[in-house]
Amino acid sequence: MESMKRCVECGASGLRRGSEPAEGKVGPRKFLGEVETLVCRRCGETFTDxxxxxxxxxxxxxxxxxxxxxxxxxxxxxxKTAGLRAADLAELLGVSAEAVSHWETGKHRADRGTLATIAALALDRIDGRTTTQERLCAFGKPPRAPKAVKLGAQRAAPIA
Ligand SMILES: [Zn+2]
Known part of the structure; x- marks a missing residue:
């Protein structure tokens, strides 16, 4: 929409920024917000993408x-916000694809820890991180070796 220079209705070049109410629904809840628009100064037509x-x-x-x-x-x-297929989420959580399907169809309830983990996966995606996904992968294959792990020099944090 940024690239739109002229009104496609009347051909005028005077487009200004505007906003209009928008809403979406997820499960039982409505989300109300506003989205940016371009408004033609001549004919008043509103454009959104x-x-x-x-x-x-x-x-x-x-x-x-x-x-x-x-x-x-x-x-x-x-x-979906987390960018995961049901099979991917099942793999990360170490559950069956059927379990994920049962949560999503409401046949079974997901436990609190699972929901919080899905929340973290979605937030990571929104914020451009992969922290939770990496952690889940690590816990899927906890290391057996080595027996000793070098951590280097540590400085004790002062206790407030
Ligand atoms: Zn126009």
Whole structure:
């Protein structure tokens, strides 16, 4: 949309920035926000692209990660936000793909630790990290060797 220079309705070049209300629904909850638009100064036509909607979805995912979620629709939404297929999430958590499917269809409830981990995976993706995914991979294959691990020089932190 940034690249749009002229109104495609009337051909005028005077486009200004605007915003309009937008909403999305995840599971039982509505998320209300605003998305950026371009408005033609001559004919008043309003233009939006998908970027605003995507940003609103990410904001909703961040809210859910911070406040908690439990329904199947929310779990699926957060898994997708995390950029994971159901099979990927199952692999990371060390559960069956069927277990993930049962959470997402509401057949079984996911436990609190699982939900918090899915929240962390989604937040990592939003913020451009892979911390939780790497940790889950590490716990999937805990090291057996070596017997001794060199940690180098450590300085004791002062106790406040
Ligand atoms: Zn126009």
């Amino acid at each position: 998908g970027a605003g909607g995507v940003a609103l979805e990410l904001a909703a995912a961040r809210w859910l990660a911070q406040h908690g979620f439990a329904t199947g629709d929310e779990i699926r939404f957060m898994r």
